[in-house]
Amino acid sequence: MSKKISIVLSLMVVFATLLAACGTPQATATESAQPQGEKPAQKVTLRVLVHQNPPMVAFMESFNKQFQERHPEITVDMSVVNANDLSTVSQTRLSANDIDVLDIFGFANAVQPYMKQADPPNWQQLIEAGLLMDLTGQDFVQNYDANAIKDAGTYNGKVYAVNLGRVVYSGIYYNKKLFEQYNVKVPTTWQELVTACEIFKAANIPCMTAGGKDGWPIFVGAYGLLGAIYPDQAALVEGLWTGKIKWNDEKSLEMWRKMQVYARDMMEEGASGIAGDAAPGRFASGAVAMFPGGSWYAPAIEAAQPDFDWGYIPFPGSDNPEDNKYWFGKYDQGWAIAANTPNKDAALLYLKEFSEPANYQAFVDAVGFIPTQPTAKLNTKIGAEIAPYLANFRVGYEQYWVAPKGAGQYANPWASYFKPFGTFDDPVELANKVQEDLQAGLDAVK
Amino acid sequence: MSYHFGRGWSKLTPYLLLLPGLFFYFLISLGPSIATFFFSFTDATGIKGAPVNWIGFDNYREFLFMGRASIDNLDALKRTLIFSFVVTTVQFALGLLVALIVNQKLKFTNIFRTIYFMPVILGVVIQGLMWSLFLYPLGGPMAKLLALFGMRSEFLGGQPAEAFAWVIFVQIWANMGITMMIFIAGLQTIPVELYEAARIDGANAWQVFKNVTWPLLTPSVNTNLLLNAIGSLQAWQLFLVLLGYRNGTQVLGYLIYATGFGQTSGSVTSTFRQGYAAAASIVLFLLVLVIGMTLQTFLQRREKRILG
Missing domain, CATH: 3.40.190.10 (Periplasmic binding protein-like II)
Structure with a gap:
């Protein structure tokens, strides 16, 4: 008798387990065919x-x-x-x-x-x-x-x-009080931006901050550099795919040289540890002169320090002010x-x-x-x-760009490849590496 | 011969009782592994309802031989081996050393055991958060310490080699407690009489360790080496939590995760490539299999030679 009971019990365990595993959760409500957002019939x-x-x-x-x-x-x-x-x-x-x-x-x-x-x-x-x-x-x-x-x-x-x-993600937030205090002109050209940073650094004030811990905020701020040199970013992507534009041609080299200055000289030391969410607070604290970043940060800056006086300008990537009157986003x-x-x-x-x-x-x-x-x-x-x-x-480059299969990990125009965030110290070496990584992919999918 | 479950149909009882366990083993462990192997020959995206096409060895060809990306993949493979070797050896040595110390009949040994084991129970996210704060380059404790010597570092966000070294350190810190506990369990199975006999024979501390402790710890040594090696070959969570997808820091496990779930490009509209990620998983599986089997064969032979 006990043997029969054990068989029956074991069968029950097996079926109960199978049924429990195969069951589907009950839907939270029945489907309705009513269009245009009518009130549902039940909770x-x-x-x-x-x-x-x-x-x-x-x-x-x-x-x-x-x-x-x-x-x-x-x-x-x-x-x-x-x-x-x-x-x-x-x-x-x-x-x-x-x-x-x-x-x-x-x-x-x-x-x-x-x-x-x-x-x-x-x-x-x-x-x-x-x-x-x-x-x-x-x-x-x-x-x-x-x-x-x-x-x-x-x-x-x-x-x-x-x-x-x-x-918009090609802009720079700037601290109006610091700009007034140090009599710094709001930059409309690359050279003015370089000068502004030199003044702030001489006064022991970090020039720029970013949420580098999340990776992308370091390079997103430099979209203005990319945009100043290649204003038509859809054409840039097509040019890169078709080989008409190269990341190591003379025009691109200008961008890489400026990106190195941005990563090495403009960004504050330690920016790589700041989380993306924390960067607006760091800027709003008033300790930093500028914060290159997207327009979505503005509410966070205001929430962190409602009385903080800031402005937002296009990143001046060119020495011609007319080239810097664009937003990329x-x-x-x-x-x-x-x-x-x-x-x-x-x-x-x-x-x-x-x-x-x-x-x-x-x-x-x-x-x-x-x-x-x-x-x-x-x-x-x-x-x-x-x-x-x-x-x-x-619309900006990253919204159009699709990397070819086989492209290396450096096949992008990111400022974060430069020291102290990356390993590169020479713009020409980096430009060649980026183009080599891209070309490897283009050759692989020919 | 007596048989507990009787004769006839009753003989089936133990097998029926095994069925639920087997069902879940197939469902949760073996099934997905077989499915991964199958998917590695397809262009599966992981999206329900999306067509899945058989593409032969294309994923393997792309992973191992296509363009510069394949060289980056092989670099990740090399990095995986370096990570595994350093973690396995250092964690093993430290775990043994600490186990030997906290196994002494000293005051507060239980407190020290708890302290050393505590990181294990924290979980990867907490571990990552703790070390991210500790290594915060803008005035974190470690940055302040370096500043005393006029030095500074970006730590996890700086040079890839340095960031990689920090992940190795955190991995060892996080898991050394397990290694230590296994060694403590092994040490406590060694009869005290053997130590007493060795001392009566005039053996010094090193000779006692070499001739009594080390040989009799063989099962713990084997367990630890295998667990450390296989665990570190498969590691990826700490890379995700501490570094994210950064050039020059990926190991194979993280590369698989990032590829499978579209996180390699930095774009929020990247592509899901689970077939390709499955092929990379099989490459990692083969690596773990070869290293694991070689290590196990070697360790079993050693155990047989020492313990008979």
Whole structure:
């Protein structure tokens, strides 16, 4: 008898385990076919994913609270991840049907006809796998600028994302008090920038800071150098792929020489240890004269030190002031919806309410984006600083660049390759290395 | 012959009881390993619903032979071997030394054991955060110490060789406690009588260690060497937490993670290449297999020779 019981028990254990393992979690709500963001029929938990950007996260928390008050049947469960991890987390959570609304960067790095054997970017992979919802025809899409929708959220004629704003990343924040105190002219040329740094360094004041711990903030500040020499960055990318432009030609060498000065002489010692989120606070403390970085840092600077007086100028990479009157930047954050969301109504309602002009205006005021809704205004301080050159806004190199397979790890125009952050001390040696690494990839995909 | 579970159908009982465990072993461990091998011959992206095409050895060809990137990959492989060798030997030696010290009948040995073991329980993120703060170049404790001697460093954000050396240091600091505990467990199995007999025979401390402790620690030595070697060959988390994707610092494990999850380009719209990352994983697996098997064969022979 006991043997039979042991057999029965063991079978029960086996089947219980198998059933437990193979079961699928119950959906949080039933799918509805209602379009245009109607109120869901039952209680749902709306899962939202955003990347870490403190002012944006603070705004979203406030927006979510109001949204939940207006719609008690919806609970918003917002997750925040580091920007570097956003694409990975989006992919895994979309694949697991574990997300409803997601933050997606403006569609960039599309493969161009002259790019051989290049893989499509992650947003294209997600769309082709049927993981993003087609938003074409949704009323809230009409609230946004048609060009922004076309450039940053449309693929094969269908809208998959609404882009929430452009950002500038080729500017420098400067400390007005220090500039006045040391009688330094706000630089409009490269030479004036060099002189300004020399004055501040002589006064024992670090010239520039950046969130070098995250890697990219060291080189992002130097986009102005790249832009001053190659204002048409789409043409630059095509030239590099087709061999018409080389990273070690005379024109590029000028850029490398300036980048060395930027990394070696302008950036403060220890900048490599400062986290991206901490850099605005370091600048706002008043200890540093300048902070090359993106317009998205402005709210963090204001939050860290509300009375701090700062300005924002285009990075003067050229000795001709006219060449320095451009902004280079990108389409930043956008919203997309998971194609397989069980909470379609709630997700559409969320984007619909977010896209209402008043809410959108509050969002751009909070994060400092250049609006992509035509009715929204540049109310912010950073908006006022950007406005004089806004007509000269251009999408930057990294939004176009796709590295050929087989290219080496140095095939990019980053200032961080120079000492003290990297190993290079000679601009010519670095230029040759960068071109060699790029050429290896171009030759490999011929 | 008596058989606990009886005869007939009852004989199946132990096998049925094993089934859940086997199921999870296949599901969580062996299954993904086989799938990784399969995916290494495809252009899989890891995205649900995306087409997966059989591309033969293309991923391996690209990883090992295509352009300058393949040379960078081989550099990462060399760096992995250097990392593993240094971590294994230093961690082993330090773990043994500390175990010998805290195994003495002295005051506060339990406190010291706890202190040395504590980093193990912290977790990689906490370990990374602690050392990032300690090595903060803008007035962190280590920067202040160097400043006393008129020196300075960017530490983790500076020269790749220096940053790499710091990761080795943190890896050893983080895992030395495990090595120490295994050695302590081994030391406590050695009969006290053997030490007493050796001392009566006039053996000095070195002779006692060489002729009693070291041979009888053989099982612990083998366990530690294998665990340290295999663990360090596969290490990648500390590289992610302390350095991120930086030229000249990647080891193979981190390169696989960064490639598989689109973090190599620094762009937020980079490509998912899990088929390619799977091929790199198989290369790492083969490396671990060859080194692990060679080491195990050598250690088993040594154990047989010493302990019979």
